Amino acid sequence: MKKKDVALPDPIELRGFNRTLAEIEWLLLVLVLVYLVLPDEPVEQTLGIAAAIAVFAVFILGFRYLNLFTLPARWKLTIETWAMLAFTAFVVWHTGKVDSPLISLFLLVIVFSALTLGKLITLLEVALIASFYLFAAYTAAGTELFAYSTFSRLMLLFAPVALVAYVTSLIASDMSFSRTFVQRLSETDELTGLPNMRAFSVALARHKQAAVLRDRPFGVMMVDADNLKEVNDRYGHSVGNQVIRAVAEGIRRSIRSADLVARYGGDEFILLLPDTTEQAAHEAGERIRMMVASTLIDTGKDAVTTTVSIGYATYPSMATEVDDLMVRADEALYASKRAGRNRIFAFSEIAEMARAPHDDPDTRREPFG
Numbered sequence: 001m002k003k004k005d006v007a008l009p010d011p012i013e014l015r016g017f018n019r020t021l022a023e024i025e026w027l028l029l030v031l032v033l034v035y036l037v038l039p040d041e042p043v044e045q046t047l048g049i050a051a052a053i054a055v056f057a058v059f060i061l062g063f064r065y066l067n068l069f070t071l072p073a074r075w076k077l078t079i080e081t082w083a084m085l086a087f088t089a090f091v092v093w094h095t096g097k098v099d100s101p102l103i104s105l106f107l108l109v110i111v112f113s114a115l116t117l118g119k120l121i122t123l124l125e126v127a128l129i130a131s132f133y134l135f136a137a138y139t140a141a142g143t144e145l146f147a148y149s150t151f152s153r154l155m156l157l158f159a160p161v162a163l164v165a166y167v168t169s170l171i172a173s174d175m176s177f178s179r180t181f182v183q184r185l186s187e188t189d190e191l192t193g194l195p196n197m198r199a200f201s202v203a204l205a206r207h208k209q210a211a212v213l214r215d216r217p218f219g220v221m222m223v224d225a226d227n228l229k230e231v232n233d234r235y236g237h238s239v240g241n242q243v244i245r246a247v248a249e250g251i252r253r254s255i256r257s258a259d260l261v262a263r264y265g266g267d268e269f270i271l272l273l274p275d276t277t278e279q280a281a282h283e284a285g286e287r288i289r290m291m292v293a294s295t296l297i298d299t300g301k302d303a304v305t306t307t308v309s310i311g312y313a314t315y316p317s318m319a320t321e322v323d324d325l326m327v328r329a330d331e332a333l334y335a336s337k338r339a340g341r342n343r344i345f346a347f348s349e350i351a352e353m354a355r356a357p358h359d360d361p362d363t364r365r366e367p368f369g
């Protein structure tokens with residue numbers, strides 16, 4: 001996994017960040033309020049700041065608690081951090097500009113953004129704060145600002161903002177890297193390296209929604225190794241594992257890049273075949289069946305071969321719900337096993353056979369009689 005794979009926060013994380021941001025916002029308000037009521041602190045425009053506190057409080061209440069906006073959560077958080085920046089800038093401006101004791105409040109925004117909103121937004125915010133520092137210093141010192149001693153003092157004042165942004169961004173990308181790594185581990189089957197059912201179920205549900213919207217067919221296919229118990233009993237569990245890996249590899253080599261295969265459990269695999277009709281699903285199953293049957297598995301002593309039985313159901317002709325598609329593909333797989341293994345059945349075939357009168361020689365199929 002490459003380190004640049006930085007994961008964006010998922011909805012559960014965003015909910016947590018949302019709560020944290022609410023606490024930071026109230027904390028910011030309380031700190032400014034406390035400063036305002038301290039005796040002997042130089043505050044220009046006490047009324048102005050009080051009004052800013054009121055406006056910011058109303059903004060938080062309206063934006064956050066009245067649910068007036070239905071923006072995606074990440075953008076909601078971004079807008080809130082920019083409102084915090086504007087509020088902080090206003091307060092700092094009226095409490096001593098770059099010499100304000102409240103100037104470190106900018107760090108609250110920077111730390112939060114770097115940890116949750118990504119490098120680009122943080123960089124933008126750092127640039128905004130830098131412009132504020134420059135402008136505030138310019139209004140106090142005029143062109144003197146660019147004298148060596150004044151400018152280097154300004155740089156020193158600004159350095160903590162840039163440093164905190166940089167270090168927090170590094171920590172955020174390390175955390176994101178670990179999160180992605182753990183997530184991949186939790187979604188990968190150890191033996192075959194294929195996605196596991198947790199990953200597959202999410203992909204299937206998502207694909208089904210898209211297929212409904214685009215009005216496209218798709219297939220769900222179950223593939224099960226034949227007689228693995230015999231292989232285990234005869235050659236041992238590790239050869240059984242080799243067989244499972246060989247079946248996984250055979251499937252992987254027979255499908256398109258748009259298809260998804262996952263280990264369902266034991267010696268059973270499940271596939272999602274996007275944009276696939278009944279006919280195309282049958283062809284895909286046949287490719288898999290032949291590929292696995294022609295694979296020689298080197299056990300060290302003997303070369304073992306195996307076969308697979310396959311069942312599938314297609315959306316929308318055989319089922320319209322994800323769970324039904326899986327159950328029906330499994331029923332079709334079971335029919336393949338009962339019919340003698342190393343074959344493929346569609347759910348529609350077994351449904352048809354079940355409906356067919358038992359004395360009709362054209363439709364009766366021995367194993368399901």
Ligand SMILES: Nc1nc2c(ncn2[C@@H]2O[C@H](COP(=O)(O)OP(=O)(O)OP(=O)(O)O)[C@@H](O)[C@H]2O)c(=O)[nH]1
Pocket residue numbers: 191224225226227228229230232236237238239240241244265266267337341
């Ligand atoms: N080596 C190995 N065996 C496994 C693994 N998971 C399940 N099995 C075994 O695989 C066998 C699968 O059993 P079934 O699928 O019910 O039966 P089968 O022997 O494959 O026969 P059919 O599926 O009816 O063709 C069982 O004996 C399990 O113990 C695994 O990860 N590695």
